[in-house]
Amino acid sequence: AQKVTQAQTEISVVEKEDVTLDCVYETRDTTYYLFWYKQPPSGELVFLIRRNSFDEQNEISGRYSWNFQKSTSSFNFTITASQVVDSAVYFCALSEVEEYGNKLVFGAGTILRVKS
């Protein structure tokens, strides 16, 4: 069975600090996808990134970066120079590679509070 663990329930930082959100996953599949979503108070899940299990290259997008390590089954997310607008709940998710669409298995989420 697939499982995603986000051990950090809540993180508080001061603006401009860097913050890393941890994600550890379990799967028996050799091919899978990993995702990060952001959920602001409005409730909508905002897609941030999808990573294929074959691609272990780290990725950077502006202030966001992701570190994928298959050896430790981790897919961590770092926000550099955090801003108040980054305050939200962040979810890591995992899915098999399916023909029709991704069936996402989510972690419990990490609440990020960025204070000014």
Add this chain to the structure above:
Amino acid sequence: DAGVTQSPTHLIKTRGQQVTLRCSPKSGHDTVSWYQQALGQGPQFIFQYYEEEERQRGNFPDRFSGHQFPNYSSELNVNALLLGDSALYLCASSRRSTEAFFGHGTRLTVV
């Protein structure tokens, strides 16, 4: 270009009643999935529709059913509502197995 739209935004129902939630996918998307998110938890997969058929299903009872229409829009029906069905119901759309985009959700409260 409209994203994923869901209606209604909020809903209050009584135990035992039935409810129908609606979802219109993002333009160009043909696959719709539904998720239930209880307060303080991550979303849980309910089921997924493609070409008007249920393709995958999560661990939810038969009280949860759905439908997809020829225009790709979808409905989620829940019968015999329980207090535990109170949650945010999220619809996600994608084009086959590309990344999923989510709507704002429907907040269902069962009293």
